[in-house]
Amino acid sequence: MKAVHQVLNREQQRLDFQGALDALKTQDERNRMGQFATPTALALEILSFAEKIVPHGEQIRFLDPGFGTGAFYSALLRTFPASRIAAAAGFEVDPHYAGPALELWADTELDLHMADFTRQQPLEGVFNLLICNPPYVRHHHIVNGEKARIQAASARACGVQFSGLAGLYCHFLGLSHAWMVEGGVAGWLIPGEFMAVNYGGAVKRYLLDKVRLLHIHRFDPDEVQFDDCLVSSAVVWFRKEAPPADYNVQFTFGGTLSNPKICRMVPASVLRVEPKWTRFAQAQVHTGQEAPPLSDFFTIKRGLATGDNSYFILTASQISVRKLPFQFFKPILPSPRYLPQTEVMSDENGNPILNYPLYLLDCNISEIALKNHYPALWSYLQEGRERGVAKRYLCQHRSPWYSQENRPAAPIVCTYLGRSNLKSGRPFRFILNHSRATVTNVYLALYPKPNLARVFAKDPSAVRKIWETLNRIQPQTMLAEGRVYGGGLHKLEPRELANVPVPELAGLLC
Template identity: 55%
Template sequence: MTRKIDIEALEEQRLGLQAQLDGGKTAEDRNRMGQFATPTALAREILVHGIRLLSEDEKIRFFDPGIGTGSFYSALRAVVSEERIESAQGFEIDPHYGVPAKALWQDTPLMIHAEDFTKSTPKGQGANLLICNPPYVRHHHLDSAQKAALQQRTEEACGVKINGLSGLYCYFMGLSHPFMAEDGIAAWLIPSEFMGVNYGRMLKRYLLEKVTLLQIHRYDPQDVQFDDALVSSAVVWIKNTPPPADHAVTFSYGGTLAKPALSREVAATELAHEPKWTRYPQADKASQRVGISLGELFDIKRGLATGDNSFFIMDRAQIEERGLPMECFTPVLPGSRYLPEDEIKSDAEGLPLIDKQLFLLDTRLPEDEIARNYPALAAYLATGKKGEKAVADRYLCRSRKPWYIQENRPAAPIICTYMGRSRAGGKPFRFILNRSDATACNTYLLLYPKPFLAKAAEKNPAIMRTAWEFLNEIDPDELLGHGRVYGGGLHKLEPKELRGFPAADLIARLPEIKPLHQQLGLFDKAVA
């Protein structure tokens, strides 16, 4: 019989141990292994919610396949009586954490297996309460052999083959399936990114087809749950039973599990056709994918990546000081903080009328011709080949012939900041009307009109202004639902995500472009 323990005192001891063990590893090592401990308050919030999903008299068989120092077991001991816990076990692959954790909990029923959970098999009766913050290991830290083995084992365990671009946490969820008792409850504290990216599609299939998805609670991304990991966190609640007919899932957002800021029910049939679950609970319905999208009106590309902005981008004074030929430079826009207005006007030469005018070294002349005609430029390029970290040897530059040429990114009439933070009353993404000849770097998305739209805009330049006004009128929450979010409220919008945004309302404002593209059947979709 185990002796009574003072859980609060033991939790203080565990926190001290956690800090000591974390301090014994580099941030790089912890990132590579995905070791981010769950804060005490968050662990207890999750356990309280999980206990409510069990029958009041049900004995608890607890399981945590990524237990670390035991934050969730400690939370369990804090919120239920010792007598109610029938069994408790967990896995910890890293002896740096596992050995001290076993010593810490040696006077309790917790059994910690010091082994790799992904290679283990179920033993004994299944768990009816599985709570886990699985290791947040990105796919590029897994080699091809590991991925293949994980995919095979996961498919055998849960019937779904996980996408090879998935993080380790996706495999953990599938591999845990056989460890759960029938009707058992599981909570997974994971990054919310799976809800809106392509690799999450198979994980979402598991959640909709193999178990009953009860709830997904997304924490406000500005309320970072982990001090040492820039992720937007979600808690996914499932029950190990096939989903009932007409099943609806609770989506909640912000606040706490007990008191979310927003909450609504979404039919599972709707979720099966919605690629961006991050739209819930804010969205009223699934996004409309039938009809025209922005990608059918614009080629949307990331701005150019120079290889080294400090080498290739200069202001006029720097160019003149070095005696470099202005004809080998093209105007380029500075970062968005230097663009106070959302419309960039230009002078007679096409230069942007802004305070911070910058220019990009952009020439395709061969080096021998540069040496003959522009000796100052040849001397400057020579400096890019010197030193231990020579510009010419950097990844992007060494893949180009010659190394100093730039991507083909002419000026775009509309540009968009592709990363930004959400603030009350503000927009995380800015759409900017660019009336200058300045191109832009990869902190922007560039919107180039398709040929039929460009032809119409040549005749009527107001078309681009109409498109820009439409983009700026998009509800920020609707746009955020198409992108992805990280901890601290940092949002990102990739080209393909912006391409998929519905544009039927824009077509309604531009009746003159319909005849120019009607032969492709594009506008039949727009009014379908």
């Protein structure tokens, strides 16, 4: 218990140091040296994850080549029992941080060097756990012949020559290779940009050819978990061992390392040919298109975002009580929750036959003209203004604010949010729409492309056949294109639905 207290106190002390030391530097100085410390929670998460990957019970020999004040070392002490830590070492070039860190950790077994890691003769094959948030120093800040020296040193250490545009963090990765024991595990907190930009090509080759890539986690920029400078970061895990001919790499996105929002296994063979690894984990892996995707037949659009459904969508009786002019309303389907059927029939006017039909206000006439000719609607608009509807983001960006985007009725619409554990086993439903009702953005609307529209014109019964075909698509095929959120909620974006392969439709357009 006492030991736990000591470690916690030490972490608090370290954070105090870190804050005070950072405050003595300008942002520009810290940028040039890549001095942005890892938050305690993230360091702990990374070490806890490491604990699950390193072989059970193995003695740990830890290295952090860009030590700072020791966020990872501190987390190591909190994660592994002292009896398992056989060695721990670090390098920190800047005395501003190295000095206080040496003092802070003086009574521990840590072997901390106040030195430039890029100039070290590697202590080969010693360390079996390398954790690092390397300095993110852009290549143009590596000057005076340093770039060529570091490039040559990292190529010697890992066997891959990084581009002249690669930042210092790439060279840290390459240089560290020589320090690791065969079978050792590395976890790198690095900018995710290497997955998408040209200079990252050599980094990706290193990860695929020189080690066995295990896992890449990207944080979701929309989830503000850590400092801004970390939101586009990735945690890259690998084991130093010759990679097998083909194997799967885990890509995760969002949430936390151990509890991500999205997870996908991607074969290394796919990564070799995919220029943008940032597609994963969200995007589906395509191994050569075997069947035509839905996008060959349909243009897929999300339904209308009205800006305020409770204001713009009314029942027939609300319209008649308020004496609103019916010509400014068009039928709209209720949300999937209130639409259990998979086929919507129509009356002779194209209105959907539903228990509670709904109508969307969509008008292009100016308020002045409405005031003169349709005072009831004008009053309703004033009510909307009072309710703040006109000030809503979407409404403000429309002219007039009570007009809607053009989203004609689609013959087939699809629900795109659902759970896979339903009795039907089908999280998404295709609905055959005979009416002229449009949909809101809780549906995806499928508009036939000209080639398919011609088929429909010739043979009206073809719509039904296609709709039946779509409802026969295996749930797994659709789930594989989409994404899954915590709690098993599946979602398909328009582009993801467009990617769903439909072999049964292949012969249709011949």
